[in-house]
Amino acid sequence: MTTQTTDAQRGGGLLVVENLQKHYELDGAEVPVVKGVDFTIEPGTFYSLLGPSGCGKTTTLRCVAGLETSNGGSIRLDGDVLSTGDRHVPPNKRDVGMVFQNYAIWPHMTVFQNAVFPLQVSGGRLPKAQARKRAMEALELVQLDHLAERPATALSGGQQQRLALARALAHRPRLLLLDEPLSNLDAKLRDTMRTELRSLQRSLGISALYVTHDQSEALSMSDRVAVMNGGRIVQEASPRELYDRPADRFVADFVGRVNMIPAVVRDRDEHGDAVVEAFGTRMVTPCPGGVVRGEEVTITFRPESIRWHETAPADRPNVLPARVVRVEFLGEIVEYEAEVLHGGTTVGRLTARGAPMASPREGAEVFLELAPHACRVLVDDPVG
Amino acid sequence: MTAAMIVAGVVIFLLLAVPLIVQVITAFRGPFLPFGVASAQWGVSNFVTLWELREDFWSVLGATGAFVGGSTLLSLLMAFGLAWVTVRTDFPFRRVIGVLVIVPYIIPPIVKAQAYLLMVSPETGVLNQLLRLLPWTGDVPIDPYAFGTLILIQALTNVTFPYLMIVPILTNMDGSLEESARASGASWGETLRRVTLPMLWPGLLGVAVLTFILGLGSLEVPLLFGQESGRSIFALKLWTLISSNAGELPQYGLAAAWGLVFLVITTIAFAVYLRATRNAERRASVSGKGFRPTTMKLGAWRIPVAIGVAIFILLTAVLPLFALFWAAITPYPIAFSFTALVEQTQFGSFAAVLADGEFWASLGRTLVIAGGSATIACVAATVLAYGIARSTSTWWTRAVDLFASSSVAIPATIAGFAMFLLFMVINPVIPIAGTVLALVIAYSYRVSIAYRASYSATLQIRTELEEAALTSGASRLATFRRVIAPLLLPTVLAVWIQVFILGTNEFTLPAFLATPESRPLSMYVYAMINPRSAQLYAPDQGAAMALVFTLLVFLIGYGLQWAVSLRAIGRAKRRPGLPGLGSRSGKPPVAPAPDTISIAAQEHQEHRARTKLRTPDAAGSERSVSRS
Ligand SMILES: Nc1ncnc2c1ncn2[C@@H]1O[C@H](COP(=O)(O)OP(=O)(O)OP(=O)(O)O)[C@@H](O)[C@H]1O
């Protein structure tokens, strides 16, 4: 408990972003890029902005860093105002650390010189010996202390990445900003770095704002994830919640893969469950309030929530006869596509995933089971 | 930071715009000086005079067109041929040739002109002597004062400049485009005509324009040959107009009107250049992949090519140096013969040069002027280029950018004359006309060379490197000092050396501006070989001095370059970047060797840097730019 407090005091800042707006001028015209973004990062949490390319994640992050001047809204860190629409604290006075996508390691300095830089400049200047000690600590955190005297360019990609992290942490900022820091690494290294980064952030208790377009990265590392689209946050939730209860089609589709099926509500009960008709079959699914009988909705479920059987299981709801048309081996899992059959004709397609051990064969006729708790009903259709 | 930028901008404005403004005013406010004299009044009388003397005007225009145009064309042809041989063929020794071809670049132009004058002298010139050996030539194979000779010599004097610009254009060409033409069945000749030249021509047009402007600005050959040839060439015309005849006031107003006419011509040429390079950027065949120009097999053509190259090297390096040396060791002009070699040679002229106090004094002034102007130009240019390259592009920054790049469009003749007028006008208040300080200021007008180089170097430094410093808590100034400056330094040093060497070689500017008290070495050499400068005339000593001068420029310039590259190597040793893993993010721009910097090459690099910036996330486009 005690360590918890000191860590929080040392690293964790409370970031509050309210109604952030940003537009670029392009040939005299204003191009809105961030259109009123609100979020709060609690001290010591790992917060991700997730979204497709061009949705304004980087711009939001750069506004927080002070590298872009926002056009409206406010940014506050531990109560200090960093930005309002017309007043902006310059980036060097914001007490943040930032890790860039391409590392931005200074090629004319050694590893140590890179790491000690934040402790030598006005923002966080320390006496020489102390600066040295701190910089070495930061390098130790990322296990680069043995390479301190190397030229910074003589590092591998992953090492450069870690150096960038050490440099961002050296002056012990209250907030760590990361813009797709892992996207230049190969898959294996990315997984390792993901774990390292997360445990480092947790042990330092620093608040982190992480930008990525990789949903598995966001889901695996974050305490909270905000999904952005078109300059707005469309849903903010914990990773689990985001995955299980996407707010709309866009989120459902963007976070993980999803099957979407048009359906009509036939009946609903007081527990919040409903009977819907899809593929000509009646299916049971949880359903949000406010949905009435006869309404047209979309039901969604994840490919991995589908189970298959060779013979029709008795007494189970939501079983659909289908023919497997494509089986794709992806390594750890197998993905297969099936045509749903109804009275001998094809009525739709589903994508399913399962363990490679027991996958159906191409062309096989099977029964697909969609567990009711894995289904969701979406009413609104903002993207579609 | 902003303040420093404004200061730099103002310095460049003072260097480039103010002299030209004074010149324009003088053209409309003659006939002598525009201010401080009773006769000055607004009007177009200078242009009226120009029109009244229109026969003279047309003949000058025609002669200048033929002289500059002809020599530009000739030197482009030679340069393209040589560049092709050294870059794109399997010619043996092409590396050695690539170096030999650059030798004339280190010989100051006035020395080259002097050497050619010696070479083509009717009786004693070594070239005429050699040509007389051929069965079909007459007594004087080359008439030194024929107009054709003038054009040829001007072409030979300037040929290295287009050569150095064409080499990178050829080197950076994407070979796969030619290969696909070859694979579709085209011969080398067809490929050259149908694919290569159409692809290269915007770049070549740019080179042509710059060579043309360089030609308009060089006074050396017209001054040494043109006075006798009876043809009036612009550079010479301008120069004669301001040297007053006895008892007459010099006609500055008329000269300014002349200058204005030619400034309009070069502005048009510069506009063509800008268009051409813009198109070149669009057409640039730099794909970044498969980057390897193919080499052409010469086969039987090897022999004629070898002969051509040998003649070229003979004409531009061997014979000029020989002619100078021969003139230096003979007491008066005599033809080369072994009897003369045994009986008449003496080395007293070298001793006399080294014992001459004025030689050392003018050498000192040369170093001060060249060093001072290179420093002013580089510092102002770097600060401004950094600011402009890093600001968002608006019409204003584009205008400043164009303006700071514009000195390449101003021929040295016009710059020299405009500076001369400026110093005359301000003389009552700031009496620096004719001083070393005036020369330092005037030489700095070549600031655009430094500007373009720093601009492209800045573009090559990715903005993240700066942003990382800012988010680390560094102020703008600290960011510049600790991150930007060290990364820009190699380029700035290389450019400094280049501008410095240009300065030591400069002849046109001091011809307009220097007095015997402030003249640099190039002018002193000229005084020695000019028969009109009565007391100083000593051709053997002039030749000896020219050789010493060349050697010194070589030693100083290349000594500096060597020192810089040693430094760079030392750095590189400490920084053995792993290829591929190394600093993709910010490789410091590799300093281009001073003698290989050329504006075309820079535009090219810049283009690549810019395309790189536009797609910062595309890892594929992040290939190092430093190759070009
Ligand atoms: N300097 C600029 N001028 C004009 N528009 C810009 C500028 N920078 C970015 N944009 C636009 O702003 C939008 C958001 O850009 P941003 O870099 O924030 O996207 P992102 O979400 O980080 O995308 P990615 O995942 O591809 O990095 C994009 O559509 C982009 O085209």
Ligand SMILES: [Mg+2]
């Ligand atoms: Mg981005």
